[in-house]
Amino acid sequence: MxxxxxxxxxxxxxxxxxxxxxxxxxxxxxxxxxxxxxxxxxxxxxxxxxxxxxEGDNAFGQRFPSEHFTFRDEVTGVEVIALTTSRHHNSKIYQTHPQWTPDGGHIVFRSDRSEKSLAYAISMESYEIIQIADGEDGSHFHLGWKENLAYHFRNNDLVELNLGKLLEDSENGNVKKKENYERIVISLSEDIDPNGMALDAGEDRLYFSTRVENGQSSIMQVDLDSGGLDTVIEVPFRIGHLQANPFVPGEMMYCWETGGDAPQRIWHLSIGENGEVNNRALYKESDTEWVTHEVFLGPDHIGFNVMGHIDRLQQNPNGIFSLNIRTNELNFHGQQDWGGYWHTAGTRDLKWIVGDTFNGNIYRINYNDKTDVRLLTTGHRLTSKSPFSGEAHSHHSISPDGRWVLFNSSLLTESDIMLVPLQPAKKYK
The missing domain is CATH 1.10.287 (Helix Hairpins)
Known part of the structure; x- marks a missing residue:
């Protein structure tokens, strides 16, 4: 019913x-x-x-009126904020990367409201939407951890965008030409095809992956001050979901990308002060395990999901796990029905885990007590019982202050971005 x-x-x-x-x-x-x-x-x-x-013109710095809509979940009673409600396809940045500007004032997301999928920022005060890219700009922006900057590739140019200045000028109705906010860090040669990127916690280096011959991939690093380029490592498989440890410089995680179940999903790479590279597999999985959606939870911990959505996977323990990457201590945080949990996020103080199911139900789990589970919001993939349907993937993230869960939803339209409070009983000003 x-x-x-x-x-x-x-x-x-x-x-x-x-x-x-x-x-x-x-x-x-x-x-x-x-x-x-x-x-x-x-x-x-x-x-x-x-x-x-x-559909608006493709105009750098232009503003769109607020679309936000607040409603109460009919099952849980929790108040949910839909940040977008237009017919355009709106999607948050992938869960491995920062979503909020360092000051918490804006969320950056992707939308096709201006000719193609581009990056936009939404004000957390007015909910107005600001276009922060145009033309040949990539849609996958990496925000700064501490500095209000953003990085993306335009063709083979690595661009640093002064996002803070752009947002300020847009608010004041005084947007200048695009080049006033940009710095070209490096122009890559045509034989390099950048794919994915990660900003080091020290904000002095940026990493990206690229495909090379014979099915191999490499990770390269760019010195953001000098524009110097070096190859960090080359591996005999396709690299996906490259992400920096937000808390520890010189550390990153990436996956063996297959588009499905990988032989060994999660890999950890660290670069010592002397430049020595250490590359190793994390959570060495068995032949009958399907591991996915790994994220950093804190400086020493990662979270990930072991899938259980088909019979052959249910012979193994499955659900949400966390791993101490220093000690290899493994913790199990529970499993749900509807094929089980799918994506994972957690607070940096290791108090809360958030997981979702294929039908778009989002749960909060006590990190230290897997029986303490609260259903936050429901029905964001109403027709889905499988990960392979066309409705939005949650890819949820928790705000740095631990107050909000940001996620993709197909409740109102094909794809919107929404917020739900992590602790609904708390009142925030």
Missing amino acids: KSEKLLKRKKHLKTRLLLSGLVFGFTALSHAQAQIINGVDYSTRSQVDKTFDM
């Missing part, structure tokens, strides 16, 4: 949003063309044409 009720609610919300989109679409055409009609000055409404279903 609950699933039928949620399906009806989803259809109702989609219909309501569609109708509102038609209304906005009609009025926007007149507002965009007019300033004063029959003595009425409409110029103050010049941005209305960027609301909901209208």
Whole structure:
């Protein structure tokens, strides 16, 4: 009965949003063309044409009105904030990378509202949306850990964006030409194809992976001050999900990427002060285990999921695990139905773990007591009982202050980004 009720609610919300989109679409055409009609000055409404279903121009620094919508989950009673609600495809940055600017003032996400999928920032104060990329800019931005900067590749140029200055100028309506906010760190040769990147915790180096001949991949590092380029390591498989340890300089984690079950998923790499490279497998898995979605939980711990969604995988312990990468101490944090947990995130103080299931239910788990589980929000993949459906993957992240869980959702539209409080009983100003 609950699933039928949620399906009806989803259809109702989609219909309501569609109708509102038609209304906005009609009025926007007149507002965009007019300033004063029959003595009425409409110029103050010049941005209305960027609301909901209208596609904006591809304009660096432009602002879109707030789309945020607050609702109470019908199953849990927890208040959820939808940060996007338009018909565009909106998606958070992948869970291995920072989502919030260092000051906590903005979340950076991807959207196709301007010709192609690009990076945008949403204000946590006004919920207005700011376009922070255009043209040939990549959609995968890596935010600074401490400095309000962002890094991305434009073709083979590594670009450093002064994001803090851009957001300030956009707020003041004084956006300058794009080159005023950018620095080209290095222009790579054409034989290098950068794919994925990780910013070192010291913010002096940036790593990226690239494919080489005969199925091999390499990790390369760029000195962000000098633009110097070095090869760190070469491995005989495809590298995916490269991520720096946010707390320890010179450390990173990456995976053997297959698009499915890898022979040995998780790898850890460290670079000593003398430049010596140590590369090793983490959580050495068996032939009948499917490991996925590894993330750093703290300076010494990672979290990951062992899948249990098909019969042959259920002969092994499966669910969410954490691993101390210094001592190899392994902890099990429980499992759910609906094929089991899928993605993992945790607070840096090792108090809470967050996991989701294939039907889009999101749970909070006590790190030290796997029986202490709270369902936070439900139904964000309403038609799914499998990881291989087309609805949004949660890829959830926890805010650095431990207050919010940010996730992708297909509850309202095909893909939106939403927030749910990690501790709903707490009241925040």
